[in-house]
Amino acid sequence: MKLADLLAMKTRGEKIAVLTCYDASFATLCENAGMDVLLVGDSLGMALQGAKDTLGVTLTDMVYHTRLVSAGAKQCYIVADLPYGSDATPALALNSARALVEVGAHMVKLEGNKTDAVRLLVGNGIPVCAHLGFTPQSVHELGGYKVQGRDAESARKILDDAIALEWAGAAMLVLEMVPAALAARISHETSMMTIGIGAGPSCNGQVLVLHDMLGIYPGKSPRFVRNFMAGADSIQMAVSNYVRAVKNGTFPTAEHSF
Numbered sequence: 001m002k003l004a005d006l007l008a009m010k011t012r013g014e015k016i017a018v019l020t021c022y023d024a025s026f027a028t029l030c031e032n033a034g035m036d037v038l039l040v041g042d043s044l045g046m047a048l049q050g051a052k053d054t055l056g057v058t059l060t061d062m063v064y065h066t067r068l069v070s071a072g073a074k075q076c077y078i079v080a081d082l083p084y085g086s087d088a089t090p091a092l093a094l095n096s097a098r099a100l101v102e103v104g105a106h107m108v109k110l111e112g113n114k115t116d117a118v119r120l121l122v123g124n125g126i127p128v129c130a131h132l133g134f135t136p137q138s139v140h141e142l143g144g145y146k147v148q149g150r151d152a153e154s155a156r157k158i159l160d161d162a163i164a165l166e167w168a169g170a171a172m173l174v175l176e177m178v179p180a181a182l183a184a185r186i187s188h189e190t191s192m193m194t195i196g197i198g199a200g201p202s203c204n205g206q207v208l209v210l211h212d213m214l215g216i217y218p219g220k221s222p223r224f225v226r227n228f229m230a231g232a233d234s235i236q237m238a239v240s241n242y243v244r245a246v247k248n249g250t251f252p253t254a255e256h257s258f
């Protein structure tokens with residue numbers, strides 16, 4: 001899978017299936033299920049490390065897990081998160097991104113409207129995925145896990161940020177916990193591949209956290225999650241069902257959207 005193949009999927013209207021992945025075994029399993037993109041997310045702080053948020057995840061952690069995913073995936077496109085603080089300046093972002101690319105990332109993801117960093121990375125040949133809406137590294141600033149862009153002013157700000165990131169050179173954009181109508185508008189009005197998580201069915205692709213969609217966490221899961229283990233005989237079948245549901249548009253529905 002190459003960047004051009006993914007962009008062609010947006011042009012054709014074919015949905016892009018993305019799942020977080022943190023190791024070689026799951027990378028191979030996801031690949032066998034027909035996944036397009038593996039996201040080595042800093043959600044590994046919660047999923048693997050037992051942390052309350054993503055803020056303690058280090059670049060060393062991300063390099064380690066990106067190397068594992070790369071070892072298990074031969075075809076999937078691999079996106080790796082720049083963890084908290086590793087993109088505090090454009091120069092720092094470039095050094096951090098290079099460390100991830102060296103171990104197999106094809107693209108790096110950064111949160112917020114960091115247009116200078118995006119320009120520098122893209123200028124140095126590193127494709128960038130931006131991330132707007134609820135951005136987990138700003139959980140304290142945002143006052144908790146809340147839907148973003150509900151009123152006209154905050155929706156306008158997210159749209160403006162998306163356009164600025166597109167102009168800076170971002171090729172992909174994760175939209176997390178934003179109203180479906182706003183995500184639809186950004187998906188239609190920008191050339192970036194939009195990947196939604198709690199952003200409605202009109203995004204160009206969907207992403208979930210692996211542990212959420214396998215129902216590994218006890219307790220109440222967020223509205224945008226579907227437990228694909230329910231009714232599946234195996235993890236392989238659950239992941240294959242997720243890919244199929246994203247591709248045929250049966251996930252997400254209005255019940256997973258805001």
Ligand code: KIV
Nearest residue numbers: 020041042043174207
């Ligand atoms: O780290 C992560 O898993 C993410 C997803 C929530 C998109 O950024």
